[in-house]
Amino acid sequence: MAGIETLFTNAKLADGSLKDIGVAGGRIVSIEAAGATSGAAGQVDIAGALLVPGFVEGHIHLDTSFYGDKWIPHKPCANGFDVHERVAFQAENMAIAAPMEERARKQLELCVANGSLQMRSHVTVDGSVGLRSLETILKIREEYRDIIDIQLVAFPQNGILKSPGTPELLDEAIGLGADLVGGLDPASFDRDLNGHLDVVFGVAEKRGVGVDIHLHDFGSLGAFTVEEICARTLALGMQGRMAISHAYGLGDLDADSARRIGAKIATAGVSIMTNAPGDHVFPPVALLRAEGVNVFAGSDNIRDSWWPYGDGDMLGRAMMIGYRSGFYTDEELSAAFDVVTAASAKALGLEGYGIAVGAKADFVALAAEHVPEAVVAVPKPRRVFKAGRLVAENGAMIR
Numbered sequence: 001m002a003g004i005e006t007l008f009t010n011a012k013l014a015d016g017s018l019k020d021i022g023v024a025g026g027r028i029v030s031i032e033a034a035g036a037t038s039g040a041a042g043q044v045d046i047a048g049a050l051l052v053p054g055f056v057e058g059h060i061h062l063d064t065s066f067y068g069d070k071w072i073p074h075k076p077c078a079n080g081f082d083v084h085e086r087v088a089f090q091a092e093n094m095a096i097a098a099p100m101e102e103r104a105r106k107q108l109e110l111c112v113a114n115g116s117l118q119m120r121s122h123v124t125v126d127g128s129v130g131l132r133s134l135e136t137i138l139k140i141r142e143e144y145r146d147i148i149d150i151q152l153v154a155f156p157q158n159g160i161l162k163s164p165g166t167p168e169l170l171d172e173a174i175g176l177g178a179d180l181v182g183g184l185d186p187a188s189f190d191r192d193l194n195g196h197l198d199v200v201f202g203v204a205e206k207r208g209v210g211v212d213i214h215l216h217d218f219g220s221l222g223a224f225t226v227e228e229i230c231a232r233t234l235a236l237g238m239q240g241r242m243a244i245s246h247a248y249g250l251g252d253l254d255a256d257s258a259r260r261i262g263a264k265i266a267t268a269g270v271s272i273m274t275n276a277p278g279d280h281v282f283p284p285v286a287l288l289r290a291e292g293v294n295v296f297a298g299s300d301n302i303r304d305s306w307w308p309y310g311d312g313d314m315l316g317r318a319m320m321i322g323y324r325s326g327f328y329t330d331e332e333l334s335a336a337f338d339v340v341t342a343a344s345a346k347a348l349g350l351e352g353y354g355i356a357v358g359a360k361a362d363f364v365a366l367a368a369e370h371v372p373e374a375v376v377a378v379p380k381p382r383r384v385f386k387a388g389r390l391v392a393e394n395g396a397m398i399r
């Protein structure tokens with residue numbers, strides 16, 4: 001076919017069919033039965049591997065990971081998980097860590113090597129670091145712009161009301177290039193739910209940007225905060241541009257309450273991010289999806305002051321979500337895969353996502369028979385293509 005720059009041959013799609021995929025100008029321009037297309041300028045043989053859209057890393061912290069730096073042992077909290085205490089440990093650790101540019105590059109390359117081609121990273125913006133971290137990560141984003149698309153959330157790690165100057169800094173951060181405004185445990189951290197949300201939604205409304213709030217609160221406080229966020233989202237017409245990360249409180253509700261609040265979340269068009277954390281309750285993925293809630297995923301912390309785990313592999317994250325959710329059937333395993341691909345793309349508002357004519361030619365070739373097998377086996381041999389160009393193979397990014 002005329003106009004095809006690269007033809008990706010013998011690609012197995014999620015439905016089991018074997019296809020040739022034509023790419024031009026970084027987009028998919030044709031999907032035909034294997035062997036049916038000719039006349040392409042160049043060819044790449046996918047050799048029957050499973051071809052899936054590039055993974056979406058929906059929640060990460062590019063500024064605070066130690067990945068690629070020296071090993072910094074984890075310090076436990078004195079008396080159970082405490083956000084204030086962890087934030088204080090993080091400040092101590094950042095003071096002795098390698099330069100942020102180096103750490104952020106290593107973490108990005110880890111993610112790309114594993115097949116993530118879109119990302120949302122939170123970056124600390126508050127009275128403690130001002131805009132310095134954001135300025136650094138903005139430079140790194142520019143450096144990698146042909147390899148991975150990155151959205152940045154201005155994240156008030158030290159609270160908004162408790163960290164002087166933060167409301168103004170969040171606003172300036174958006175002016176500087178951050179894409180969304182963040183928040184942190186409005187009630188338990190700042191101890192002023194409405195005061196905190198007034199600032200977050202105020203900046204979002206003024207700047208016309210989306211919101212992604214960290215919410216670690218358990219129990220009824222967590223659930224109540226979710227309801228308040230949903231009410232404000234509806235009032236401002238922000239459906240589809242709002243996310244709550246973690247929302248642990250949804251994980252310790254009885255099923256009827258979870259369904260009731262799930263219906264509200266779906267109506268408000270609020271996406272819920274989970275990383276299926278090891279020792280916490282976490283949102284009931286299947287129940288929420290059944291209520292129409294868009295549940296997406298991210299690695300969150302990778303070898304940082306919060307925990308030593310994390311490998312930047314969103315396929316592995318799908319496995320963890322499925323494992324912790326008790327997903328066994330092919331339908332359930334495919335749902336776990338959807339969480340790290342299409343659902344995350346929806347949460348991030350990505351244009352041109354998926355294996356379809358007209359979509360961006362961002363895809364990953366995996367050594368798996370089909371999606372359910374990929375989720376349980378997490379095969380590591382992968383070839384990663386951004387805009388039709390090979391950007392990673394054999395576990396390493398290619399420049």
Ligand SMILES: [Zn+2]
Nearest residue numbers: 122214300301
């Ligand atoms: Zn986070």
